[in-house]
Amino acid sequence: MAKASVDARTKGGFSFDLYQRNEMLLKKGLQLPKFRKTGTTIVGLVFQDGVILGADTRATEGPIVADKNCEKIHYIAPNIYCCGAGTAADTEAVTDMISSQLQLHRYATGRESRVVTALTLLKSHLFGYQGHVSAALVLGGVDVTGPHLHTVYPHGSADTLPFATMGSGSLAAMAVFESKFREGLTKDEGIKLVSEAICSGIFNDLGSGSNVDVCVITKGQTEYLRNHQLPNPRTYTSTRGYNFTKGHTEVLTTKVTPLKSKKQAAEVDAMEE
Amino acid sequence: MALRGDWVYENNGGTCVAIAGSDYCVIAADTRLSVGYSIYTRDYSKICKLADKCVLATSGFQGDMKALQKNLAARHLIYQHQHNKQMGCPVMAQHLSNTLYYKRFFPYYTFNILGGLDSDGKGCVFTYDAVGSYERVGYSAQGTGAGLIIPVLDNQLKSPSPLLLPAKDAVTPLSEVEAVDLLKDVFASATERDIYTGDKVEIVVINASGIRQELMELRKD
Numbered sequence: 328m329a330k331a332s333v334d335a336r337t338k339g340g341f342s343f344d345l346y347q348r349n350e351m352l353l354k355k356g357l358q359l360p361k362f363r364k365t366g367t368t369i370v371g372l373v374f375q376d377g378v379i380l381g382a383d384t385r386a387t388e389g390p391i392v393a394d395k396n397c398e399k400i401h402y403i404a405p406n407i408y409c410c411g412a413g414t415a416a417d418t419e420a421v422t423d424m425i426s427s428q429l430q431l432h433r434y435a436t437g438r439e440s441r442v443v444t445a446l447t448l449l450k451s452h453l454f455g456y457q458g459h460v461s462a463a464l465v466l467g468g469v470d471v472t473g474p475h476l477h478t479v480y481p482h483g484s485a486d487t488l489p490f491a492t493m494g495s496g497s498l499a500a501m502a503v504f505e506s507k508f509r510e511g512l513t514k515d516e517g518i519k520l521v522s523e524a525i526c527s528g529i530f531n532d533l534g535s536g537s538n539v540d541v542c543v544i545t546k547g548q549t550e551y552l553r554n555h556q557l558p559n560p561r562t563y564t565s566t567r568g569y570n571f572t573k574g575h576t577e578v579l580t581t582k583v584t585p586l587k588s589k590k591q592a593a594e595v596d597a598m599e600e
Numbered sequence: 601m602a603l604r605g606d607w608v609y610e611n612n613g614g615t616c617v618a619i620a621g622s623d624y625c626v627i628a629a630d631t632r633l634s635v636g637y638s639i640y641t642r643d644y645s646k647i648c649k650l651a652d653k654c655v656l657a658t659s660g661f662q663g664d665m666k667a668l669q670k671n672l673a674a675r676h677l678i679y680q681h682q683h684n685k686q687m688g689c690p691v692m693a694q695h696l697s698n699t700l701y702y703k704r705f706f707p708y709y710t711f712n713i714l715g716g717l718d719s720d721g722k723g724c725v726f727t728y729d730a731v732g733s734y735e736r737v738g739y740s741a742q743g744t745g746a747g748l749i750i751p752v753l754d755n756q757l758k759s760p761s762p763l764l765l766p767a768k769d770a771v772t773p774l775s776e777v778e779a780v781d782l783l784k785d786v787f788a789s790a791t792e793r794d795i796y797t798g799d800k801v802e803i804v805v806i807n808a809s810g811i812r813q814e815l816m817e818l819r820k821d
Contacts, residue, residue, distance in 0.1 A: 366637070366795075385821070387795060390613075390744055390794060390795050390796055391793055391794065391795075392792065392793045392794070392795060395792065395793075495637050529821045530820055530821055531638070531639065532637055532638070533634060533636075533637045533638070533639065533795040533796065534637045534795065535821070536795070536819075536821030537821060558821075559819050559820070559821045560819075561788055561792065561819070562788050562791075562816070562817050562818050562819060563784045563785055563787075563788040563816065564785065564788070565781050565782065565784070565785035566781075567778065567781055567782075569756065570756075571755065
């Protein structure tokens with residue numbers, strides 16, 4: 328057979344093979360599928376013993392709430408967590424990937440992961456995708472060098488900050504932080520301030536809502552307070568209940584297809600253990 | 601989100617619902633006014649009393665809603681001077697349709713529901729599109745939460761088409777209390793999933809004894 332037996336070694340970088348096809352499709356009026364964005368409020372702050380991260384729990388698809396109680400604080404390492412805003416699939420995928428890479432790194436080095444390692448991995452990944460991976464992250468953790476808090480932007484830049492907010496509700500949350508933050512908060516004060524900032528996002532930003540998730544990271548211990556506050560209970564439930572009687576929804580056609588009777592299986596000996 | 605320099609409209613969100621009964625009509629609308637991802641106010645009435653037994657609920661662009669309400673109220677006053685009586689609900693319905701179509705080529709960006717009692721004292725609900733196409737129905741919903749509410753009302757109320765012969769009664773067999781309970785539950789549900797619906801719901805009930813109003817709290821997130 329005169330077939331090329333070895334494929335050309337895959338080179339790094341982008342593949343533009345589908346460029347012409349995509350252009351043709353766009354000209355024909357193809358709508359690219361919409362991504363689910365989390366329309367979020369995420370925050371982080373450094374307090375006297377470590378860092379505290381906070382997030383709301385609403386995921387939106389345009390004007391509709393797709394998930395009323397999703398988890399936006401992602402695990403990266405036992406001492407490092409990351410809040411994600413932007414496209415839900417992107418934040419999920421990128422944090423899972425870096426978390427796996429860090430675990431392999433821990434096995435290789437025999438040491439606890441450092442926040443700057445996660446930061447560098449995230450930055451270089453996002454930069455490589457030139458902003459197409461729409462993940463805006465608040466990365467926080469405590470390692471041997473101390474507590475760290477960073478924001479990472481979709482194009483791959485990052486900042487190091489004492490307090491940070493991201494997402495559509497970031498302005499509402501930042502207003503609270505700018506007014507009430509000070510260095511050296513205690514754990515309870517920090518949790519209270521983070522909750523207040525997230526609540527500000529929840530009530531004033533339409534893209535954020537439902538509950539408050541908090542994650543407290545200190546040297547040697549992490550507390551993940553899932554649904555720390557539930558300030559939005561349903562206001563009314565009908566006691567009458569709903570009746571879905573037949574005939575309320577018109578049935579236009581009915582077709583019943585009986586399943587074929589199963590053929591008898593031939594007697595076989597069981598596999599030996 | 602004006603992408604063109606000449607885009608003059610804005611969608612302020614919100615949901616309106618109305619149900620017609622044998623001797624009552626309930627109209628409800630949430631009270632949130634929003635733009636983009638922000639809230640302008642949590643306390644904005646989208647319901648306007650046009651006549652004694654006739655109430656209009658509007659969702660869409662509230663600037664146009666205010667202008668439309670003013671227009672209708674003024675024309676109603678003229679009608680009263682000319683005919684020495686209030687406009688009945690079906691009369692107002694036709695009038696609203698004409699007013700909307702008058703601006704066919706620069707429309708009012710409004711999605712209206714007109715509710716009230718007809719001359720027999722039966723509940724009536726008229727539902728409109730932005731340029732005046734209207735229909736008398738047993739129930740309706742308009743606005744950002746309409747897509748979430750109408751399927752539930754279709755299942756629970758099942759209004760027959762007005763085109764059926766012999767003519768079937770469009771009103772629901774539910775009592776006034778049951779209809780208000782259904783409305784409250786349906787609004788609470790729409791609030792869970794639509795970001796533009798919430799804060800409070802204003803419920804107006806029209807029956808033979810007059811017009812009654814009540815407010816119910818909704819989720820504020």
